[in-house]
Amino acid sequence: MENFPFHDGSIYDMLDTRHTDTRPDVNHSLQMHSSLVRRLSQERELEGHQGCVNAISWNSKGSLLISGSDDTHINVWSYSSRKLLHSIETGHSANIFCTKFVPETSDELVVSGAGDAEVRLFNLSRFSGRGLDDNAITPSALYQCHTGRVKKLAVEVGNPHVVWSASEDGTLRQHDFRQGSSCPPAGSSHQECRNILLDLRCGAKRSLADPPKQTLSLKSCDISSTRPHLLLVGGSDAFARLYDRRMLPPLTSCQKRMSPPPCVNYFCPLHLSEHGRSSLHLTHVTFSPNGEEVLLSYSGEHVYLMDVNHAGGRAMRYTVGDASKIMSFTPTLNGLELQPPIHDFLQTNIRVRGEVATGLGKCRMLVEIARNSLEEGKHPYYGIEACNEVLEGHLSGIGPMLRHECLCIRAALLLKRKWKNDAQMAIRDCYNARRIDSSSFRAHLYMSEALEQLCKYKEALDFAIAAQCLDPSNSVMAEKVENIKKHIAAAETEKNNKANDGGSRSEPRTGRVLSLSDIIYRSEANSDASQDGPRSEREDSDYDEEVEVDFHTSVPGDEGRDVEANFLHGSLNVRIHRRGDSARETVDANGSSGSPSSSSQNDRIPYQPETVIDMKQRYVGHCNVGTDIKQASFLGQRGDYIASGSDDGRWFIWEKQTGRLIKMLLGDEAVVNCVQCHPFDCVVATSGIDNTIKIWTPSASVPTIVSGGAAGPDTADVLEAMESNQKKLSRNREHSLSYELLERFHMHEFSEGSLRPFECAQS
Numbered sequence: 001m002e003n004f005p006f007h008d009g010s011i012y013d014m015l016d017t018r019h020t021d022t023r024p025d026v027n028h029s030l031q032m033h034s035s036l037v038r039r040l041s042q043e044r045e046l047e048g049h050q051g052c053v054n055a056i057s058w059n060s061k062g063s064l065l066i067s068g069s070d071d072t073h074i075n076v077w078s079y080s081s082r083k084l085l086h087s088i089e090t091g092h093s094a095n096i097f098c099t100k101f102v103p104e105t106s107d108e109l110v111v112s113g114a115g116d117a118e119v120r121l122f123n124l125s126r127f128s129g130r131g132l133d134d135n136a137i138t139p140s141a142l143y144q145c146h147t148g149r150v151k152k153l154a155v156e157v158g159n160p161h162v163v164w165s166a167s168e169d170g171t172l173r174q175h176d177f178r179q180g181s182s183c184p185p186a187g188s189s190h191q192e193c194r195n196i197l198l199d200l201r202c203g204a205k206r207s208l209a210d211p212p213k214q215t216l217s218l219k220s221c222d223i224s225s226t227r228p229h230l231l232l233v234g235g236s237d238a239f240a241r242l243y244d245r246r247m248l249p250p251l252t253s254c255q256k257r258m259s260p261p262p263c264v265n266y267f268c269p270l271h272l273s274e275h276g277r278s279s280l281h282l283t284h285v286t287f288s289p290n291g292e293e294v295l296l297s298y299s300g301e302h303v304y305l306m307d308v309n310h311a312g313g314r315a316m317r318y319t320v321g322d323a324s325k326i327m328s329f330t331p332t333l334n335g336l337e338l339q340p341p342i343h344d345f346l347q348t349n350i351r352v353r354g355e356v357a358t359g360l361g362k363c364r365m366l367v368e369i370a371r372n373s374l375e376e377g378k379h380p381y382y383g384i385e386a387c388n389e390v391l392e393g394h395l396s397g398i399g400p401m402l403r404h405e406c407l408c409i410r411a412a413l414l415l416k417r418k419w420k421n422d423a424q425m426a427i428r429d430c431y432n433a434r435r436i437d438s439s440s441f442r443a444h445l446y447m448s449e450a451l452e453q454l455c456k457y458k459e460a461l462d463f464a465i466a467a468q469c470l471d472p473s474n475s476v477m478a479e480k481v482e483n484i485k486k487h488i489a490a491a492e493t494e495k496n497n498k499a500n501d502g503g504s505r506s507e508p509r510t511g512r513v514l515s516l517s518d519i520i521y522r523s524e525a526n527s528d529a530s531q532d533g534p535r536s537e538r539e540d541s542d543y544d545e546e547v548e549v550d551f552h553t554s555v556p557g558d559e560g561r562d563v564e565a566n567f568l569h570g571s572l573n574v575r576i577h578r579r580g581d582s583a584r585e586t587v588d589a590n591g592s593s594g595s596p597s598s599s600s601q602n603d604r605i606p607y608q609p610e611t612v613i614d615m616k617q618r619y620v621g622h623c624n625v626g627t628d629i630k631q632a633s634f635l636g637q638r639g640d641y642i643a644s645g646s647d648d649g650r651w652f653i654w655e656k657q658t659g660r661l662i663k664m665l666l667g668d669e670a671v672v673n674c675v676q677c678h679p680f681d682c683v684v685a686t687s688g689i690d691n692t693i694k695i696w697t698p699s700a701s702v703p704t705i706v707s708g709g710a711a712g713p714d715t716a717d718v719l720e721a722m723e724s725n726q727k728k729l730s731r732n733r734e735h736s737l738s739y740e741l742l743e744r745f746h747m748h749e750f751s752e753g754s755l756r757p758f759e760c761a762q763s
Contacts (some may be wrong), residue, residue, distance in 0.1 A: 032636030040705035053687035068096030113150030226291035234282030329462035645672030
């Protein structure tokens with residue numbers, strides 16, 4: 001695959017023709033061209049922070065870079081000189097997670113959000129005439145109305161008066177500088193800040209079928225630069241939500257908990273919509289530069305691309321039950337929607353006949369590479385990339401038979417590779433292959449194998465029997481059918497034994513007191529099963545309690561803050577959910593509880609699950625488990641490339657169209673969290689656990705797929721690095737974090753000195 005060109009063409013041809021090219025974005029194509037991206041290497045390391053750098057952002061002109069850190073300082077850097085201009089001692093009492101330049105203020109106003117639940121505004125003009133050491137400054141505005149950590153800030157292009165803050169307390173607030181420069185601390189008796197734009201304190205969904213009940217702890221938000229009325233948020237469940245600010249109700253206060261407002265679109269990959277795992281959540285959401293796509297980064301998962309407007313392009317909408325439908329066998333697929341006639345593909349080929357002659361030979365060569373990878377026992381990765389190139393890069397130029405062949409080969413390679421959710425991707429390919437040829441033996445065979453990997457033995461048996469009918473003389477299929485039947489029989493026996501064993505030891509629900517450790521043990525024991533596998537054991541459980549434990553520190557208004565200077569004080573929130581409950585009670589350290597004001601009315605109305613927009617591309621190879629602030633970003637003004645940080649200290653760049661890995665760079669000794677592209681130049685800034693910021697430019701003499709930095713040269717094999725990351729993704733994050741949290745809580749280790757490294761690693 002290294003010898004095959006990327007889809008942005010020859011940079012020499014673009015340079016030769018750019019003066020005569022009438023396209024308005026011709027220079028945008030040159031900013032992040034593949035020949036430049038593959039030459040990216042570390043040019044400079046910016047030193048000035050004393051803690052993890054959790055946030056970086058460019059100003060609109062690209063002349064300044066702003067950063068926020070665990071050291072509670074905001075630094076402003078010059079792009080041209082790569083030097084530190086200002087270092088602001090913000091007064092935050094906890095880690096800074098987000099910082100931005102306020103638009104249309106001549107880059108004089110900057111805003112920050114932190115783990116102390118505060119949003120602070122600063123005017124850089126007050127530094128005029130001061131030295132770097134004189135960095136104390138009073139905030140121009142101080143907003144203390146959040147009760148949870150502020151994880152992300154958003155600004156609107158052309159609006160110098162308003163900033164939006166997304167917090168883990170489940171609210172997105174709108175702060176208008178014209179209406180006031182401060183607000184009372186959270187919990188104050190006279191607090192009545194009417195600045196809540198989105199109240200999602202009862203907005204989280206465990207799965208698509210479940211109504212929203214739990215608090216949606218917001219991790220990220222973004223405002224479209226092309227349609228600023230569109231607002232995108234993501235948090236502690238699998239669903240990103242798109243809102244139209246013009247259609248939202250008036251701003252409210254925190255005194256009254258509201259039901260979540262309707263949104264324009266939900267976004268979630270189909271295979272993640274019915275997981276129901278409490279650990280599955282989003283760490284970053286963002287719009288593409290043209291506002292037509294969104295990018296979602298999941299903790300313990302991959303990065304996914306989706307269309308905003310499902311009406312145009314390939315975006316697919318789905319609703320409850322669609323995930324199980326594509327895994328269910330039907331003798332023939334019904335309707336035009338499920339089985340497009342062959343002549344539709346042929347008509348498409350006639351329209352692009354001029355392109356077929358040049359691209360068909362390349363596609364056949366790529367399919368042959370993939371077939372050899374499958375038959376000769378080579379690593380499946382390169383064969384999968386070859387299939388991606390055909391199916392994603394040349395879809396309009398290939399006929400149905402070649403497409404069917406490529407889908408089947410890719411499905412087989414995915415099943416062989418066995419990376420996170422590869423079986424789910426294989427199911428998609430087999431489904432699409434059956435749409436082309438409903439009597440395809442290989443499509444039925446690989447569908448059966450994929451379902452078997454997911455421990456869905458009954459569905460796997462249906463497809464195995466169908467494959468056997470399509471090829472009765474195949475002795476391997478007969479053996480496969482018998483093996484699946486044995487799996488089903490063993491599963492039924494185990495289920496019956498557990499039911500009998502549970503019945504003899506059952507206890508009445510009434511009066512039973514469950515300890516916190518008992519509930520967590522059961523929750524994690526239930527989640528120890530394969531993350532891609534069934535949840536039958538959980539569904540059959542007599543007791544299905546799930547626990548969420550949040551320890552919030554440095555929250556304004558804590559009565560015990562000044563009791564002892566060496567300890568951070570806060571509140572312990574424990575939320576216990578039982579399947580089938582119609583309402584959720586939240587009990588905190590103060591004993592208060594709450595529910596939506598309209599819950600009594602909503603309980604009478606049957607819940608109608610939303611329709612959701614599915615993925616159109618997946619980007620794999622990195623690892624996002626250790627931090628809650630890991631970003632995925634579009635690179636360049638056209639957004640032709642996707643980048644993400646990783647827990648292995650690297651950051652990855654993929655071609656957006658095909659998902660092909662183009663570059664892997666070593667950017668941190670521990671974790672890369674932030675990746676931000678310069679507005680106009682082929683320059684990228686990254687940061688993470690290190691207390692420095694790295695600046696990357698296309699300065700390497702030759703293009704390569706790997707590149708090192710201050711942490712040392714990256715000599716690791718690309719496949720080895722990605723394989724290692726996949727193993728990390730497959731580990732149970734919930735298990736390790738819950739017990740570490742409980743152990744430290746019982747050992748009274750939430751001191752300021754010990755908590756900050758923990759937040760730095762897990763923030």
